[in-house]
Amino acid sequence: MLKEIEIQNFRCFEQIKISGFERVNLIGGKNNAGKTALLEALFLNVAPQPSSLVILRELRREPAKAIEAMPYRTWDNLFYSQRKERLIVIIGTDDKNKTDRLEIQVQVRRYNITFKVGTNEGESNWSSTKVNTGNLFNSRISIDEVPIIPSFVRISGKELTAAYDRARLDDKDTEVLKAFQVIDPAIESVESFSIGEPTLYLRRKGEKRLPLSLFGDAINRVADIILKLVNSEPKILLVDEIENGIHYTNQRDFWRILFRLAVELDTQIFATTHSLEMLQAFADVGLEPNQECSSAYFELAKKPKTNQIIGIRRDLETLNYAIEHQKGVRGE
Structure with missing residues (x-):
């Protein structure tokens, strides 16, 4: 250290x-x-x-x-x-x-x-x-x-999905969900799909899956921080x-x-x-x-x-x- x-x-x-x-x-x-x-x-x-x-x-x-x-x-x-x-x-x-x-x-x-x-x-x-x-x-x-995560660059959905899959392979994907729930406690699942372009989808309680990009800057930034940390x-x-x-x-x-x-x-x-x-x-x-x-x-x-x-x-x-x-x- x-x-x-x-x-x-x-x-x-x-x-x-x-x-x-x-x-x-x-x-x-x-x-x-x-x-x-x-x-x-x-x-x-x-x-x-x-x-x-x-x-x-x-x-x-x-x-x-x-x-x-x-x-x-x-x-x-x-x-x-x-x-x-x-x-x-x-x-x-x-x-x-x-x-x-x-x-x-x-x-x-x-x-x-x-x-x-x-x-x-x-x-x-x-x-x-x-x-x-x-x-x-x-x-x-x-x-x-x-x-390193700059203050203004938003990482692409494709890159986030690849990072999430690496975390999932090492059984660290639950940490991403916990971090998302700090921002929005109603989020109950995170999934990656490769239909067209690799994308992360989130599901809130009682709702259908939505792509990560629709959840705002806070969720996207938290995803980048936590995934870089666990990977x-x-x-x-x-x-x-x-x-x-x-x-x-x-x-x-x-x-x-x-x-x-x-x-x-x-x-x-x-x-x-x-x-x-x-x-x-x-x-x-x-x-x-x-x-x-x-x-x-x-x-x-x-x-x-x-x-x-x-x-x-x-x-x-x-x-x-x-x-x-x-x-x-x-x-x-």
């Missing part, structure tokens, strides 16, 4: 070190404080390969045509202040004190990107991969199974703006499911939020008696003098006190 990450020259981070990660971690802060960038750095830490950069571009919806017009600027936005002459460095340390280090470098003249991955234990533990940008984008890369191979889940679509009255029950599954599946969760209600629900569930899942809140904020982003860890007692006394907890 990851306990610490250090980031240099990546996105909005010139340099930042955040320590004290737990099983479930919630991240808050103002707009442009680096919440999404932190999730991306965590993703690169767990999936340190060039194809991950293409996935990040797709999740950011960066225009593909710009690569053809200005290939030499393909990777500019990855670097702090677009300083491509400096290395991107991402260092993750787990609870056994094992350290993984990723270095990313761009050779502008040939439009190559170099990944250097290894540990800090010696040069013999390092490997280097150099990829031409054109070749990388011409290869087929799927984002269906990556453990996660890297044992990590990254969710941007986790509150999207989930009514505040359902947020505590939803956190209870996530806390329980994180322990049962030995998976670490990182999520961002702008919502004070989601923060309160997170603190309430984390402080419940007999709660087995460890959790912490991290606030990203900018230093007034230097504008450098820092990460402040709050335990749940401190977070709950700050919320109750109306103190700033989201970068204010």
Whole structure:
């Protein structure tokens, strides 16, 4: 389980070190404080390969045509202040004190990107991969199974159905139904059908089956989150703006499911939020008696003098006190 990450020259981070990660971690802060960038750095830490950069571009919806017009600027936005002459460095340390280090470098003249991955234990533990940008984008890369869920992308019904069938094969499909029932207690069954195009159908009590797409954004987003969680191979889940679509009255029950599954599946969760209600629900569930899942809140904020982003860890007692006394907890 990851306990610490250090980031240099990546996105909005010139340099930042955040320590004290737990099983479930919630991240808050103002707009442009680096919440999404932190999730991306965590993703690169767990999936340190060039194809991950293409996935990040797709999740950011960066225009593909710009690569053809200005290939030499393909990777500019990855670097702090677009300083491509400096290395991107991402260092993750787990609870056994094992350290993984990723270095990313761009050779502008040939439009190559170099990944250097290894540990800090010696040069013999390092490997280097150099990829031409054109070749990388011409290869087929799927984002269906990556453990990161952006704030605005709605996964297709076909992809959700395939993910549900994988969960059903491992006898984890009941967790999807439980999560749906948090949003709508009347839902009594989930089924996958491959008539025309693979589709998930839900049935509410006393009603006929309806396709998942007709149940609104909350159900679709919950499906994506739970299916990525139960199917996660890297044992990590990254969710941007986790509150999207989930009514505040359902947020505590939803956190209870996530806390329980994180322990049962030995998976670490990182999520961002702008919502004070989601923060309160997170603190309430984390402080419940007999709660087995460890959790912490991290606030990203900018230093007034230097504008450098820092990460402040709050335990749940401190977070709950700050919320109750109306103190700033989201970068204010």
